[in-house]
Each structure stands twice: as structure tokens, then as C-alpha cells.
Amino acid sequence: MENRKALVIVDVQNDFCPGGALAVRDGDRVVPVLNKYIEKFAQAGMPIFFTRDWHPPRTTHFSTDGGSWPPHCVQGSKGAEFHPELQLGSDTVVLSKGMAVDKDSYSGFDAVDSCGLSLGDVLRQSGIKRIYVGGLATDYCVKQTVLDGLKRGFQVVLLQDGIGGVNLQAEDSDRAIEIMVKAGVTVGVGIDKFHIE
Numbered sequence: 001m002e003n004r005k006a007l008v009i010v011d012v013q014n015d016f017c018p019g020g021a022l023a024v025r026d027g028d029r030v031v032p033v034l035n036k037y038i039e040k041f042a043q044a045g046m047p048i049f050f051t052r053d054w055h056p057p058r059t060t061h062f063s064t065d066g067g068s069w070p071p072h073c074v075q076g077s078k079g080a081e082f083h084p085e086l087q088l089g090s091d092t093v094v095l096s097k098g099m100a101v102d103k104d105s106y107s108g109f110d111a112v113d114s115c116g117l118s119l120g121d122v123l124r125q126s127g128i129k130r131i132y133v134g135g136l137a138t139d140y141c142v143k144q145t146v147l148d149g150l151k152r153g154f155q156v157v158l159l160q161d162g163i164g165g166v167n168l169q170a171e172d173s174d175r176a177i178e179i180m181v182k183a184g185v186t187v188g189v190g191i192d193k194f195h196i197e
Helices: 027-043 119-125 138-151 172-183
Strands: 004-010 048-053 093-097 128-136 155-164
Touching (some): 048 138, 119 128, 128 138
Parallel strands (some): 004 048, 048 093, 128 155
16 A cells, blocks of 8 residues: 555634634635545545644633633534534544643644544554645644645645635735745645546
């Protein structure tokens, strides 16, 4: 099973979508796009991994305890749930991050599965060489997941039509994509032209 590919969907949770505690503007527009990628990978028999923020009620990540962000994606809350229209299958692998009280953990590579294995370990055990990354948010968790994937030796494709940014500054997402491209990411084409290389 060499040179297998995997889809990694980052943090498409209620709190990052419209109406959530830390909403990405129009963040839910990525859901139908990502569902098409999910369908393609499932049909091809390729594994799909979902990361999620899974914060404790109190953490230095939150502004209420000295951090940068309003409380969001608190363990067991409605805001921490995946967007209700995101297609999670029965064999879905969910990896959780941000569980420590003193770490931000933006990267999906900080996430662990139900057995405590990191995303990197799970990918290697599955023989994955290339990952396709989409989700929220472009300028934070998606960017850091892509950069960490490249640092760990994976080939990484950014699904540009399946991402959305926070954009505290108007150009943050564009700058994040520039940084990812300079680091070696391949920018994926639109879903209508997409094929798993």
C-alpha cells in the first residue's frame, strides 16, 4: 500500500462557522465543497481524517485566561461539534487537539486519535505519503497543518476551494497561502477538475 493518499479536513466545527463563537466569514461555504472531496476519497478507498479543536473550559488559549481568542470548541459543547452537514462516515477517524491548558495547538499534527496516536503516526502507519488538506481556518490551523506536514516529509496539496480564513487583517489568508507555497505546498485545482494524482 505504498504511496497512498489521504484527505485531512481541519476543524470544520460549529464555532468556526457563521453563528459560532469564533466564526470564519462564510466558513460554512466550505462544507459542500469538502463533501465532494470526501465522496471522491471514499470512492477511491483512500482514508479520511478529521481534526477538531477540543479545548478544556479553561485554557491560556482563551482570552478569559490571557490568550488571544474567545472561548470556543469547548469539549462536549455544541460549538465543538462538526458542522451538521459535513459528511462523516461510519469509519471516520477523528483526531483532537488543543486539550492542554497551556498550549495553543493550531496544527492538525498536534492532534491525537482515540488511542493517543498523533496524526503523523497514524498517517505513517497507514503508508500515507501525500495528504490533501482543506478546512478552517486558512490563516491559522490549515496553514500550520500544511507547514507541519511538509516539515514531516509528507507531500501536501492545499485544497484552495475548500478553505476559509479568519482574516483579522484583510490579507491574512492570502499571506498564509503565499507562506505555504514558499514552503512547498501544491495548490489543488477546483473540485470539477480534481483527480487524486
